[in-house]
Amino acid sequence: MGHGLITLLVLAGGLLAAGAARAVQPPTHAPPASPAAVRLFVPFMAGGEADDSARNFVQSATRVGGPGFEIVHLTAELGAAAGRAVRQAAPDGMSLLLARVGSVAILPALSPRTAAPLSDFTVLAVLDQAPLICAVRSSTPIGSMRELLAAIAAAPGQLRYSTSGAGSLQNLAVRYLLALSGLPGDAAKPVHFGQDSLATQALLNGDVDFSCNTARSIVPAVQSGALRGLMTTAQGRLRSLPQLRNAAELGLRDMQQLQGWSALLGPAGMPAGAVQRWRVLLDKVAADPEWQAGTEALNASARIQAVKDPTPYLRQQGQFYERLVTTLEARP
Structure with missing residues (x-):
């Protein structure tokens, strides 16, 4: 794992107890992070594609000289809680969101009042696409x-x-x-x-x-x-x-x-210096053969370098799903 620290905090959104499908409301706030560790919020449970993408990124980022990380799973409100945690965090680059198409493109189209809009974030990169x-x-x-x-x-x-x-x-x-x-x-x-x-x-x-x-x-x-x-x-x-x-x-x-993808987002208003530090690190991750191999093992394509300006891409995806949900009359 290199010199990075990954502490897995799983805050699951639905537990099965005593054989009964009894929904348990998960917490919507994560415990404090370890000093100097970047908290990477993941809107879906451990073991899924979002978690795999997060781990692949974190392992590479620590390997190429990045900071320590804590991966925090916040699944409440279909993952909206993870976005809200990052949106409300200080814009210092120490709290980031492992965004997925479901959490930042589909959910805002289905439930605008639940999900934070893309404008509430600083887009750093599209990591992978499948x-x-x-x-x-x-x-x-x-x-x-x-x-x-x-x-x-x-x-x-x-x-x-x-x-x-x-x-x-x-x-x-x-x-x-x-x-x-x-x-x-x-x-x-x-x-x-x-x-x-x-x-x-x-x-x-x-x-x-x-x-x-x-x-x-x-x-x-x-x-x-x-x-x-x-x-x-x-x-x-x-x-x-x-x-x-x-x-x-x-x-x-x-x-x-219709593609699955992962993107790295921070809070809105991140200073230029913090954004630049992350983009320098992301360039190192993109060049890391082990990250490339890990991405391919997930049957995904590496996109950090391919999507040079990720904000318009995510905006286009949001607009596409807004039209799609409207056309299909899929909004609850």
Whole structure:
């Protein structure tokens, strides 16, 4: 881990007790950080993609001469608590947010009163980006995206798909896929499982018929032959699945807007010196072969150097999901 310090503080948003699904409201404030440690707030629970991205970044940042870190998971209010903690912190660069598409682009579109707007933050970098993959079990006769859409059209409301939640990237992706294909939003039924990995496992178990899930969750099952990939939202072909066609190749180019990503944000009003120090460190992280390898292991693409001006990109993503949520009438 180098000379950095990572203390994992897990403040989970939903616990199961005594076999009953009894929701427990998590704390919305984290304990004080250790002296001189940067607190990196993560809006989702440990073990998921956000956590993996945070750990990959922290390990590299400490390896290339960065400060010590504390990773703090604040999952209350669908992750809005993590954003609020950073928004209210001193703008000295010692409190940062590991932002995800769900927390700073989708959630503000679904629940503007809950999520902090992008203008409340200083955008430092887009760290990584990962596409979705739509897949079915290999044992099914469906062999292409065209065949899947035909099966949905032939039996409206009968096919089921798995997601990590009603307001998740996966759910919006399938609903948008249906809309682009001229099918109603209820042509297929969502089943929500709370986590990406559980959504993929449900597909493997035969509990659902298909899923458009994150590459990290889907790729190993496609490589093993258990699942059949039908389409990816990647901009090109995936190195891990070079035979898999992307959305643009299938006439669904706008689906390529739907990507998972991680970004590094600080409070609004960070002084130029603090921003510059972080960007110098981020350049070192971007050049770190171990960070690059770690990002690839997550079936993601390194984006620190590729997205030179990250603020317009995040703003565009926010506008896209605002339009998408409105078009799909997905706002609660």
